[in-house]
Structure formats: C-alpha cells, structure tokens
Amino acid sequence: xxxxxxxxxxxxxxxxxxxxxKADLVTDLSERRIDINSTFTGASLLLFGTFTEAFDYDPKxxxxxxxxxxxxxxxxxxxxxxxxxxxxxxxxEEYMEIPSYYSVLSSRPLEDISDKPTLGKYGLGxxxxxxxxxxxxxxxxxxxxxxxxxNAAVRLKxxxxxxxxxxxxVKFVGNGLFRANVDFPANVDVGKYEVSAYLxxxxxxxxEEHSPITMSxxxxxxxxxxxxxxxxxxxxxxxxxxxxxxxxxxAVVFKRK
Amino acid sequence: MHxxxxxxEISVNIFLLLAIGxxxxxxxxxxxxxxxxLLTPLLIFTGIPPAVAVATGAxxxxxxxxxxxxxxxxxxxxxxxxxxxxxxxxxxxxFLGVGLFNWLxxxxxxxxxxxxxxxxxxxxxxxxxxxxSLRAIWRLRNGTAPPRRRPGSHNWVHKMPLxxxxxxxxxYISAIPPxxxxxxxxxxxxxxxxxxxxxxVPAMIYILKMPTNVVVGTSLFQIMFVTAxxxxxxxxxxxxxxxxxxxxxxxxGVIGAQFxxxxxxxxxxxxxxxxxxxxxxxxxxxxxxxxxxxxxxMFQLMPLNMASE
Numbered sequence: 001x002x003x004x005x006x007x008x009x010x011x012x013x014x015x016x017x018x019x020x021x022k023a024d025l026v027t028d029l030s031e032r033r034i035d036i037n038s039t040f041t042g043a044s045l046l047l048f049g050t051f052t053e054a055f056d057y058d059p060k061x062x063x064x065x066x067x068x069x070x071x072x073x074x075x076x077x078x079x080x081x082x083x084x085x086x087x088x089x090x091x092x093e094e095y096m097e098i099p100s101y102y103s104v105l106s107s108r109p110l111e112d113i114s115d116k117p118t119l120g121k122y123g124l125g126x127x128x129x130x131x132x133x134x135x136x137x138x139x140x141x142x143x144x145x146x147x148x149x150x151n152a153a154v155r156l157k158x159x160x161x162x163x164x165x166x167x168x169x170v171k172f173v174g175n176g177l178f179r180a181n182v183d184f185p186a187n188v189d190v191g192k193y194e195v196s197a198y199l200x201x202x203x204x205x206x207x208e209e210h211s212p213i214t215m216s217x218x219x220x221x222x223x224x225x226x227x228x229x230x231x232x233x234x235x236x237x238x239x240x241x242x243x244x245x246x247x248x249x250x251a252v253v254f255k256r257k
Numbered sequence: 258m259h260x261x262x263x264x265x266e267i268s269v270n271i272f273l274l275l276a277i278g279x280x281x282x283x284x285x286x287x288x289x290x291x292x293x294x295l296l297t298p299l300l301i302f303t304g305i306p307p308a309v310a311v312a313t314g315a316x317x318x319x320x321x322x323x324x325x326x327x328x329x330x331x332x333x334x335x336x337x338x339x340x341x342x343x344x345x346x347x348x349x350x351x352f353l354g355v356g357l358f359n360w361l362x363x364x365x366x367x368x369x370x371x372x373x374x375x376x377x378x379x380x381x382x383x384x385x386x387x388x389x390s391l392r393a394i395w396r397l398r399n400g401t402a403p404p405r406r407r408p409g410s411h412n413w414v415h416k417m418p419l420x421x422x423x424x425x426x427x428x429y430i431s432a433i434p435p436x437x438x439x440x441x442x443x444x445x446x447x448x449x450x451x452x453x454x455x456x457x458v459p460a461m462i463y464i465l466k467m468p469t470n471v472v473v474g475t476s477l478f479q480i481m482f483v484t485a486x487x488x489x490x491x492x493x494x495x496x497x498x499x500x501x502x503x504x505x506x507x508x509x510g511v512i513g514a515q516f517x518x519x520x521x522x523x524x525x526x527x528x529x530x531x532x533x534x535x536x537x538x539x540x541x542x543x544x545x546x547x548x549x550x551x552x553x554x555m556f557q558l559m560p561l562n563m564a565s566e
Contacts, residue, residue: 094561152555242504243503250324251328
C-alpha cells in the first residue's frame, strides 16, 4: 500500500511541476467509482494532493478543506409529541432538498481556518449547509423551532454517519503532500457525488477544485432494487411466485423425513 | 457476517436474521401457529423499517402457508368452498387495509398504526390464551373434567340470509359471517404483516362452528391467497417487499420448524399454550411501553416520497 501510495505521489509531483503553475491545487482519488454489493458494509476513499506553494508550506498560513457531497434528496423530519397518553409524530418540516451525504475534512478546525462569512460563502461545515424548507407546507411556529429542526436533521444524519466532520482529517505527510480518508457508511445513497478541495492562505480561499465520483449499487442486489422500483407490480408477482416455490420445496424436502 | 438488505437499505447480521427466522419457525412448529405476529415485531426490533417488516412478513407467510396447506390437502382437511368464501372477503379487506396503510404512511402515522394494532391484538389474544391455558393446567392439577361444548347448536350466524352449503364442514350457514371474518383478516394481513390465523381459527370454531379438523387447513388456504395479494399490493404501491430478507428468515424458519415439531411432543399442550401466551404478552408489553414512555429520539428523518404526499 505505502509503496503504491509513494509511487502515486511521485507521479503526481512529476506531472504537478509542469501543471501546478496553472492550477494552484491538484488532488486525486484512489477510486472514482464505489460499488455497493450485497456484502457492502461501507467504503473508504483515499484522497491525496499537493499545491504550488507546498514547498514553503506553513501550517499557520496554508489550509486545505475537502468536502464530499452526495445527491440531494427531499426529506421530511417529524417530531414526536405526547397526545392522549401515547407518543405520536406530531410536528413536521419538509425540506425540498438536503444532501444525502456530506463529509467535511480539514487540516485544522474550520473556525481556525477562516471567518464565518467566508465559510458560509463556500458552504463549508455542517452548520452552513443550506436546508430549504418547503414554505408552502411550513407549519412550525417560529425561527427557534426551524433551527431546532434543522439541528436535529444534522444530528440524525451524523448519527447515521452520513454527515461527517473531521476537523483534522487532512494530514500533511511531508514535502507539502496531503492526504485524507473519506468514509462512507453502508447506507449511502447511490448517485453522483461531488468532491471539492479548497486551498486557503491566511484565511482567504485562493483555489478550489471539483471532481465527481459515482456510487452505484452493483451486482445482484442492485438488479433486485432496480427491478423492485421500476417494475413494482411484476416484482410483487415474482416475490409471490418465489415464495410459493420455496414453500413447495420446503414441504417436499421435509415430507421425506 | 453482514448482509446488505436492498429494500430495507440496511446492513444486518445474517446469523441474527437466521436466528430470528429459526426461533419463529421453532415456535410455529412447537405451537402450531404461523408466527407472523411475532416475526414482524422482532424484525422491527432489529431496526428494519416497520413498513418493510410488514410487507416482507406477508411475503414470508405465503411460503410457510403453502407448505402447511399442502400437508392438509393430502389429508383432505381443507374446505375449499369455505376457503373461497373467506377469500372473497379477504380480497376486499386487503385492498381496504393497504389503502389505510398508505394513507397513514402519507401522514406519517403508519408506525403508530402498526404498533397499536399489535398491542391491541397481541394483548387480547395473549390474555385470552393465558387465562385459558392456566385454567386448563389448574383443572388437570385438581383432576376435574373440562366442561363439554355442545357442537352444532344454532346461534345468530344461522339466522342470516344468503345461506350456503359447506359439505366439507357439514354446515349450512349464511355466507355473510365468513365474508366478514375474511375481510377482517385481510385488513390485519395488510397492516400487520400476519396471516391472521390467530384470529381466524378461533372465529371459525366459535362463531362458524366449523369442525376442528378442517379449521387449520382452510385457514391456511385462505391465508396463502390473502398474503400473496398483500405482498403484491405492498410491492406495487410501496416497494417495501425485501425478497432477500424474506428468503433468509424463511430458511431459518423452515429449519426451526422441524426442531419445534419434535420438541413439542415432549411438552404438555396446556403448558405449551401458557408459554406461547406468555411470549405474546411480553412482545405486547414491549410495544406498549415503547408507545407510552418518552422516546429517546424525538425526531425521525425520512425521505419524502413526493408521490405519496
């Protein structure tokens, strides 16, 4: 692993010396495509890169922030309340679209890297993620409740490991090279993900780079899901036929005993 | 070893699922019940979304009831005519149940519906069974004979119109009560993911006065068709049938049932019924407490299905 990694880096550096002058920041990923199969329990992606000024890299001046964003999905958040002695879903907020996955990794805690307006401008960190409620269906009483709901959504996503804050997730490994490990849990959504890398100098964002990765369900479980979603009625019939076959098989096998 | 369930969209330990399936199969072999009413809550306890647990439970019962009904066909203990009348009610009930299920899903209360249905039905059935089995044990201890039931006595069922002759059951009764019973079971199958045998068998014996030897086979016959319909409706409208999950729990169930049948011959039937009743009450209490006690997590985040809103 480490030999391959070093090889990658030296190639990157070699290519980098000619092109980095134009692009201040260069990154690459260990994989561009992650397949979810039936034994998928999560994945880890290695990101590495370097930048023009890396040769006089100063940890107090230079910072790297990496974000990985999953496809946006409309979501509904419900809050329970006690009604008639039992707890039922009572309050609700609909969000038009929120990232299904969001990971932010940085070389230092974000608040040490830059000020809030700058972080907000580039949407860096879970506190700056834009959640747009469906205003037509908004029934929450006040701003405090909106904020309460938004924070709960972020917390739930973090508990599912779908939102990840890694304030020291970007490591400099020497010679101005940095690396970061991006983790994906088993329940990630399929689709196009965007990997963004930002270079900060003295608290100012001076270069950004964006590249896509693809998360796809693969193999048998993917085909099954596709089938279930694209042909739900046929899938239902097939599920019943399969169950009837299994039941018949069980009856025949155990009759002999 | 974990396996990714494509529809439930979670990774679950395959041995845990096999153990649950095996445990339920063991119980169904031991007590002679379908076990759907314990399978669905247990799947929910492991973190499978309730809607998926219900739809998948129904799919699994299709398989287990076919195995059962084949054995009863060989012994000629199925009243097909009665089964078809029950089924006609069951079809209507399934559509009503899935409709109710979808409506409550769209307003975010489907989990509540599932929990309350379970608490109510497990509570009623569990306490009735417990009382009956304890009485039976008590009588055996004291050596008193059980009171005789008078079969064939006429009640309100026999005064209704639309009378039909059911040869296999030696009955000439109105078709309305079986249709209503079938309908109720169809509703239960679609909102609880159960076969409904635990409701239908007592109803057939005590309300319809069917002879006990054809009751189980006929009930399984109807359950097989109703759960098949419920599976198709849930798959078609909600895409919540997880075939991988159904297959794993079925494999466990088939194996478990074989051990259950053998073990049941070593235990006294009254004691078996008391044990089953105790278990039913435990699941009922757990679900009941979850409704009443303040939940640890007050919020629930779900993908919004635009079509259903």
